Amino acid sequence: MGAEVVTVSTDTQFTHLAWQRHEGELAAVQYPMGADVTGRLARQFGVYNEATGLAHRGSFLIAPDGRLMAMEVTADNIGRNIDELMRKFKASLHVARHPKKACPSKWKDEGDQTLEPSAKIVGRVHDALQG
């Protein structure tokens, strides 16, 4: 498993360096810090704030084949939960390996119950989840 995490803002890589070295909270951060100075990438993902020139808080999961698998965008001052992002990542890995399976909302990790969407469980998801 493993995904490369890249943090992105409209700051330059030079500002990223200065911030990472200055801010003690970031001492342990090992992720590459991307410089989207023109906002081109943020615009592509729909998170560029034209009024401020800054990016909204948005997380995007991209599969090895380049497909966009999950996205989450929050309004100002609403932090994101890394556990939920990792859950989506693990679920994406699971369904990539098992294309007929679905990971329901309560699925957290390998071994948890999955569903196999079919005519049989239409209207009977509750029963299917009871196993």
Added chain:
Amino acid sequence: MTTSETSPLRIGQTVPDFQLNTYDPAAQDFAVFDLEAQRKDGKWTILFFYPADFTFV
């Protein structure tokens, strides 16, 4: 202006290849992130946008 600039990416769409200048704290050096290289290595990518350095993320 291309289509990708006017209409944001949606779920299931293929993200166009891009490169991004980075500062890599692990190497304590500047580098370039390249989505095409990620694809060729069979790797997943998580992009984590935030408004600005020197604020909370």
